Amino acid sequence: MSWIQEAELNPVERLCASILKVGPMPEHVAFIMDGNRRYAQKCRVERQQGHSQGFEKLAETLRWCLNLNIREVTVYAFSIENFKRSKEEVDGLMELARQKFTRLLEEQENLKKHGVCIRVLGNLTLLPVDIQELIAQAVLATQSYNKCFLNVCFAYTSRHEITSAVREMALGVEEGLLKPSDLSESLLSRCLYSSSSPDPDLLIRTSGEVRLSDFLLWQVRS
Ligand code: FPP
DSSP, X not given: OOSSOOOOOOHHHHHHHHHXXXXXXXXXXXEEOOOHHHHXXXXXXXXXXXXXXXXXXXXXXXXXXXXXTOOEEEEEEEEGGGGGXXXXXXXXXXXXXXXXXXXXXXXXXXXXXXXXXXXXXXXXXXXXXXXXHHHHHHHHHHTTOOSEEEEEEEEEOHHHHHHHHHHHHHHHHHTTSSOGGGOXXXXXXXXXXXXXXXXXXXXXXXTOOOOOTTSSTXXXXX
């Protein structure tokens, strides 16, 4: 399944979209894509099938966001904690990522047409090297597009993101580029992986749980 599905909505979906557009629209929506394993269990299918269907839902959601002119979408695709799952599940998720980023590179014309810039946020050094290379190619190929932005959080946790930002500021002080008094909330925000994005207006957790699970702790205000 492709990342960016052709964006035509059917008449019922068009009606829903036009009703939604009457109200204020979010500029940036973030998603915690969970519930895949519960879905697989409920449907009595393999766990990997649950994750693949989760990706299909993501592509469907991106189609909606494009149609609703939502400029920025951030998805929690794989957390650093997820590396603690069984080898079989982690390998399955890495293989899914490999296939999907390869597909993304094949779909460059479509990304260009819709002006979609892809960013991948996280500790990418934790990923297999071939996936790091695919991600780098996808990010480079779309870096000049600016109609909408898709941020994929992969090997991400917010605590890691904030710790890296603090380390970067500490390094700045150590090297004499910053004074301790320069450190501020706004400087820390600028050192985060998400520095190019406005904070999300809306966070959706697909399974209905009400927890942040170490996702965008700095960026989401209650
Ligand atoms: C959490 O649901 C979901 C994941 C750990 C993986 C989500 C990833 C995808 C759908 C694929 C995304 C891939 C790319 C390349 C963007 P869960 O497994 O924790 O399910 P549960 O909440 O039922 O336990």
